[in-house]
Amino acid sequence: MIARMPRQKEPQTVFGARLIEARRRRGMTQIELAEAIGSTQRAISYYEVQGGNPDLEVVAQLAKALGTTSDELLGLDSTESYEPEFQTVNERRLWRRFRKLLNLPEKDRRAVLRMLDSLDKTNADRKPRKPGSH
Numbered sequence: 001m002i003a004r005m006p007r008q009k010e011p012q013t014v015f016g017a018r019l020i021e022a023r024r025r026r027g028m029t030q031i032e033l034a035e036a037i038g039s040t041q042r043a044i045s046y047y048e049v050q051g052g053n054p055d056l057e058v059v060a061q062l063a064k065a066l067g068t069t070s071d072e073l074l075g076l077d078s079t080e081s082y083e084p085e086f087q088t089v090n091e092r093r094l095w096r097r098f099r100k101l102l103n104l105p106e107k108d109r110r111a112v113l114r115m116l117d118s119l120d121k122t123n124a125d126r127k128p129r130k131p132g133s134h
Contacts, residue, residue: 009049014075016048022066022073023048025102027109036065 011017023033023044030044037058047054047062054062056070063070086092101109 011048012050013053015053015073016050018073018075019044019062020048022062022068024106026066027101027106027113028066033062033065037061 011020023030028036030041030048034041034044038061039058043054047058059070059073063073066073086095101112104112
């Protein structure tokens with residue numbers, strides 16, 4: 001018999017909901033976040049579901065690992081509508097398309113990110129050509 005995964009529990013606090021949202025925006029699993037801050041998946045799950053109110057040092061570590069601010073995690077500031085300044089219309093379009101990744105299932109987001117990483121590595125491995133050479 002195949003064991004079923006437990007149902008995902010709803011967060012009981014605003015902090016838990018914000019932590020889940022920030023982690024998903026970053027495309028991280030609970031395990032990856034735990035490793036990034038030197039904690040355990042169980043602790044991350046507790047913070048997300050129970051709220052757990054971690055001490056300020058942990059909140060700061062979580063914020064840093066998630067590329068956000070402690071204020072945003074605590075609900076004091078919202079960075080959700082952040083949009084960088086763009087030099088061109090094409091940059092703005094690319095940003096909007098990239099933001100659509102947030103709506104994809106995690107498996108698909110990871111596939112897209114792996115593809116980007118692969119293309120970036122391929123591009124970085126190419127030797128620059130001398131002007132005029134073909």
